[in-house]
Amino acid sequence: MEPEVLEKKTPFWLDQKKRSVICQIAACLFVGIIGWYLVSNATENLERQSIATGFGFLQKEASFEIGESVISYSAADTYRKALIIGAINTLKVAVIGVFFSIILGAFIGIARLSSNWLVSKLAFTYIEVMQNIPILLQLFFFYTLFYDLFPSPANALHPLSWLFISNRGLAVAAPLFHPSYKLVFTAFAAGVVIFYIIKKIADKRERRTGKIFRVFYLSIALIIGLPIVTWVLTGAYFKVDMPVLSGFNFKGGIVFSPEFAALVSGLILYTAAFIAEIVRAGIQSVGNGQKEAAASLGLKKSQTMGLVILPQALRVIIPPLTSQMLNLVKNSSLAIAIGFPDFVSVANTTINQTGQSIEGVALIMAFYLTFSLITSYFMNLYNKKMALKER
Amino acid sequence: MGWIKKNLFSTPFNSILTVITLFILLKTAPPFIKWAFIESSWFAESEVCKSGSGACWSVITYNLRFIIFGFYPYEEHWRPFTSMIILFILLYFTKNKKYRSKRLLGFWIAGLPIMGILMKGGIFGLTPVNSANWGGLPLTLLLAVFGLAAAYPLGVILALGRISKMPAIKALCIVYIELIRGVPLISLLFMSSIIFPLFLPEGVTISKIIRAQVAIILFTAAYVAEVVRGGLQGMDKGQYEAAASLGLNYYMSMRLIILPQALKIVIPPTVSILISAFKDTSLVVIIALYDILKTSQTVLSNPKWMGFSSEVYIFIAVLYFTGCFSMSNFSRKLEKELDTEKRFNEK
Numbered sequence: 020m021e022p023e024v025l026e027k028k029t030p031f032w033l034d035q036k037k038r039s040v041i042c043q044i045a046a047c048l049f050v051g052i053i054g055w056y057l058v059s060n061a062t063e064n065l066e067r068q069s070i071a072t073g074f075g076f077l078q079k080e081a082s083f084e085i086g087e088s089v090i091s092y093s094a095a096d097t098y099r100k101a102l103i104i105g106a107i108n109t110l111k112v113a114v115i116g117v118f119f120s121i122i123l124g125a126f127i128g129i130a131r132l133s134s135n136w137l138v139s140k141l142a143f144t145y146i147e148v149m150q151n152i153p154i155l156l157q158l159f160f161f162y163t164l165f166y167d168l169f170p171s172p173a174n175a176l177h178p179l180s181w182l183f184i185s186n187r188g189l190a191v192a193a194p195l196f197h198p199s200y201k202l203v204f205t206a207f208a209a210g211v212v213i214f215y216i217i218k219k220i221a222d223k224r225e226r227r228t229g230k231i232f233r234v235f236y237l238s239i240a241l242i243i244g245l246p247i248v249t250w251v252l253t254g255a256y257f258k259v260d261m262p263v264l265s266g267f268n269f270k271g272g273i274v275f276s277p278e279f280a281a282l283v284s285g286l287i288l289y290t291a292a293f294i295a296e297i298v299r300a301g302i303q304s305v306g307n308g309q310k311e312a313a314a315s316l317g318l319k320k321s322q323t324m325g326l327v328i329l330p331q332a333l334r335v336i337i338p339p340l341t342s343q344m345l346n347l348v349k350n351s352s353l354a355i356a357i358g359f360p361d362f363v364s365v366a367n368t369t370i371n372q373t374g375q376s377i378e379g380v381a382l383i384m385a386f387y388l389t390f391s392l393i394t395s396y397f398m399n400l401y402n403k404k405m406a407l408k409e410r
Numbered sequence: 411m412g413w414i415k416k417n418l419f420s421t422p423f424n425s426i427l428t429v430i431t432l433f434i435l436l437k438t439a440p441p442f443i444k445w446a447f448i449e450s451s452w453f454a455e456s457e458v459c460k461s462g463s464g465a466c467w468s469v470i471t472y473n474l475r476f477i478i479f480g481f482y483p484y485e486e487h488w489r490p491f492t493s494m495i496i497l498f499i500l501l502y503f504t505k506n507k508k509y510r511s512k513r514l515l516g517f518w519i520a521g522l523p524i525m526g527i528l529m530k531g532g533i534f535g536l537t538p539v540n541s542a543n544w545g546g547l548p549l550t551l552l553l554a555v556f557g558l559a560a561a562y563p564l565g566v567i568l569a570l571g572r573i574s575k576m577p578a579i580k581a582l583c584i585v586y587i588e589l590i591r592g593v594p595l596i597s598l599l600f601m602s603s604i605i606f607p608l609f610l611p612e613g614v615t616i617s618k619i620i621r622a623q624v625a626i627i628l629f630t631a632a633y634v635a636e637v638v639r640g641g642l643q644g645m646d647k648g649q650y651e652a653a654a655s656l657g658l659n660y661y662m663s664m665r666l667i668i669l670p671q672a673l674k675i676v677i678p679p680t681v682s683i684l685i686s687a688f689k690d691t692s693l694v695v696i697i698a699l700y701d702i703l704k705t706s707q708t709v710l711s712n713p714k715w716m717g718f719s720s721e722v723y724i725f726i727a728v729l730y731f732t733g734c735f736s737m738s739n740f741s742r743k744l745e746k747e748l749d750t751e752k753r754f755n756e757k
């Protein structure tokens with residue numbers, strides 16, 4: 020006798036496979052219909068307002084000035100060039116910001132762990148205050164600091180012989196370029212490459228024979244000594260371009276505008292607070308047992324740090340650190356609020372002048388997305404390399 | 411004495427550090443205290459202030475109502491004020507474990523529309539106030555409270571979608587989360603303020619505040635989703651299997667077994683996301699909404715009060731700090747309350 024219960028078919032809304040297919044089709048349809056509805060509205064509206072679509076406007080004359088740019092630019096150039104300058108400005112802020120915020124953040128993170136009560140509490144206060152105040156407010160604050168509180172260029176603050184702080188920004192002395200510097204840079208690069216090769220060979224030999232080859236002094240000789248020797252041999256040219264007050268502003272040296280100085284200092288001080296917490300957590304994540312195990316193996320303090328603690332702490336530190344760097348890059352878009360011509364700010368001017376709002380915002384999004392995607396690609400590579408190898 | 415020796419002068423290096431830090435503190439703190447408290451004027455007119463050497467807090471006391479309420483009609487200020495009081499009372503009771511119950515949820519559900527009616531008016535004889543005139547602290551709180559309250563559940567749903575076994579839904583969620591997390595909030599705010607009106611059919615308009623609110627919600631939700639996904643993936647597989655073997659369906663197993671545990675372990679990162687969402691509400695300044703940062707800047711652009719930016723910004727910073735700090739305190743408390751494992755250990 021056939022058991023009849025088995026013959027009964029499950030109704031399709033209780034069949035998990037069919038249900039999941041239906042769910043997915045419904046979700047896709049839902050998203051598709053909303054997308055189609057919005058796009059059709061947009062095309063209709065654009066037609067009615069007779070706004071041309073497409074990126075043709077990039078070739079037109081921008082006819083607005085940009086306060087500061089690394090490459091030469093005038094209002095007669097195209098929107099494309101204006102946007103490129105915005106992108107370069109963003110990159111400039113990002114590179115300087117990331118570099119200094121990591122240094123400051125690591126410093127504060129270590130201070131937070133200090134056995135000195137005063138230092139540790141001071142670091143704690145810094146972290147709490149900075150983390151709990153919006154970055155935009157801090158940027159406004161630094162910006163007005165430059166404009167309201169600092170003196171005019173004529174009586175600029177002059178704490179170091181090569182630094183002038185005034186309400187026109189920071190003026191810093193810069194070494195003048197000389198053709199022989201090219202050789203010095205080549206020597207530096209060569210030193211790094213040679214050192215890297217020797218280090219690889221030494222590591223291999225150490226693994227094979229157990230003989231340790233001290234590379235520390237060699238590294239100094241190669242990376243610092245080689246360029247210095249080249250510099251001396253090529254005539255030891257050194258001249259500094261000092262900022263000099265002329266008229267209402269400084270000439271010569273490198274002058275950072277108040278907008279740039281406010282943006283970079285605000286981003287650095289804000290991000291450093293977050294990096295400090297990451298560094299602290301990373302160092303604390305390495306258990307005491309690891310230190311004791313290293314000591315019982317007879318490793319020296321420097322070896323313990325380099326071979327045992329840092330590799331483990333970095334595994335914890337690097338992923339959140341990269342996301343903080345990305346945050347810094349994304350926060351640099353707040354430049355628009357204080358008038359620094361970064362990518363968003365230039366794109367915004369472009370939108371206001373051409374009315375190409377969809378293209379403009381799309382460009383902004385694409386610009387930052389590229390950043391994020393490239394970073395997350397490298398992060399994945401890193402994670403794969405650093406993933407715990409369980410044996 | 412022993413404490414000082416142990417914590418400040420334990421090693422030569424520590425002693426040097428202590429001396430340097432003390433020196434810096436002595437150099438900076440007394441002038442600041444002198445500026446902020448001793449030589450400051452709290453109720454003086456701006457002319458008196460400008461001649462003084464201390465902080466001029468009267469820029470705030472004189473303009474307090476504008477900073478807090480923005481362009482809301484002057485005679486109606488009691489309405490946003492009452493709304494904020496209701497909000498603070500509700501928050502206070504929510505903070506306390508004793509009062510957390512179904513009834514409190516009921517009060518919330520009743521309270522939110524009351525606040526909305528108070529703000530908007532139009533019925534019960536209240537003069538209608540256009541949302542374009544909303545501003546100041548009520549606007550900041552509105553963006554924050556609704557932003558956080560809506561972003562959290564949306565984020566949880568997105569996280570569940572991202573780890574779901576259905577490829578199409580998973581792909582949609584991944585694209586959404588990564589897209590949003592890859593761009594700055596400003597670009598979304600631009601989108602809401604300049605592009606979104608283009609996407610609506612002719613004649614339909616949505617208030618700028620609501621558009622900004624939606625942008626903040628969509629943005630925060632993507633970040634919440636990533637945090638919650640971390641919690642979901644950190645769950646033991648046995649929990650899923652146990653739920654399945656009890657015969658629970660997907661909804662029940664998530665609702666009763668998985669989510670309560672997963673959400674609990676990600677409380678600290680979730681709260682830090684919510685804190686940054688709260689701070690990020692200040693970005694609406696850029697699309698010219700009059701939140702508390704913008705109203706205070708408006709005060710500063712008045713020639714009478716120009717040049718007192720430090721005082722105003724410090725005041726706003728203290729407000730934000732209080733908000734963020736109490737949020738992180740609350741998260742620590744919540745973590746302790748929900749720490750079920752500890753209870754078992756004590757037995």
